[in-house]
Amino acid sequence: MINLVTIGSSVITVAFARAVDEVEGIRVAVAYSRDAERARAFADEIGAAGSSADLDAVLADPEIHAVYVGSPNGVHAAQVRQALRAGKHVLVEKPAVATSAEWRDLVDEARRADRVLIEGMRLAYDPGTAAIRDLLPSLGVLRRASLHYQKRSSRYDDVLAGRQVNIFDPALGGGALADLGVYGVHAAVLLFGRPDAVRAASVPIASGADGAGILLLEYPGLVVDVAYSKITNSDRPSEIQGEEATLSIDEIVSARRLTRRGIDGSVSEQEVPGGRHSLRGEVARFVDLIRTGAPADEDQERTFLTLETMERARAALAG
Known part of the structure; x- marks a missing residue:
């Protein structure tokens, strides 16, 4: 049994703990928070047997084998490094770190320690994404793609009221590109x-972070736009257009309805089984890598290219 400690007590950590419950061979043994009372309350919430406000002590425990890092983006790198140096496997919430160079350093650290390190990018391990990849050859030569994820955050009201919150705090790595745009970028890297x-x-907002935006990614013969927002909503599907057919995707992060429309007028639909926004796939991948000792090179390279692409986007924005 892989005993895991969670770092962070946000909604995403709750979702992660629920996913752990669905995968054999792993369990949340300890919930960590800097505040002991909060740690205990969160452990009760997610069903963890133990809690702690002493991260050093938890990481020194030989009965703890792995760490989930779900803290604010800005502290991911330090906590991942600390866990790896303590000999633990690590699954770190997206975006893994701030820069591609930082990620390379952590990957090297993981290899030296012979530990597993992957990013919790759920779409990479989702059955909907696999179904999209399977359908791509049927579209013919790919020419255009539009990948969207735009969902207004309830915390934006705090920003409008003049209050700073982690997810919109640039000092903590917050902002729409880091939180939601990363999905579209990762999907583009994975697919193209x-x-x-x-x-x-x-679109800048009062906190100093970006609230919404769009990236234009250029490939040989193919143009991809990635739209994202945490201050507006959109139900518009994503699309991938080929010379023979167009694929409509209900939601790029958790695709469940795929519609192929051929240039000959044919229409076919595919329903992808599975719950919405499940983190089960990333947990299962993490467990498999630990158990088998298989390399995580492909997983780590996708994260690197995603971070690199977002760095290139920020450089373009800076002029």
Whole structure:
């Protein structure tokens, strides 16, 4: 049994703990928070047997084998490094770290320690994404794609009221590109590879972070736009357009309805089984990598290219 400690007590950590409950061979043994009372309350909430406000002590425990890092983005790197140096496997919530160079350093650290390190990018391990990849050859030569994830955060009301919150605090790595745009970028990297060129535009908000934006990713013969927002909503589906057919995707983060429309007028629909926004796939992948000792090179390279693409977008925004 893989005993895991969670770092962070937000909604995403609750979702992660629920996913752990669905995967054999792993359990949340300890919930960590800097505040002991909060740690105990959160442990009760997610069904963890133990709680702690002493991270050093938890990481020194030989009965703890793995760590989930779900803290604010800005502290991911330090906590991942601390866990790896303590000999623990690590699954870190997206975005893993701030820069591609920082990620490379952590990957090297994991390899030296012979530990597993992957990013919790749920769409990479979702059956909907696998179904999209299977359908791509049927579209013919790919020419256009539009990947969207735009969901207004309830915490934006705090920003409008003049209060600073972690997810909109640039000092903690917050903002719409880091939180939601990363999904579209990761999907583009997974489906199409590294873009040749990256252009970008964004909407700044009062906290100093970006509230919404769009990236234009250029590939040989293919143009992809990635739209994201944490201050507005959209139910518009994503699309991938080929010369033979267009694929409509109900939601790129958790695809469950795929519609292929051929240039000959044919229409076919595919329903992908599975719950919405499940983190089960990433947990199962993490467990499999630990059990088998298989390399995580492909997983780590996708994270690297995603971070690199977002860095190129920020450089484009800076002019």
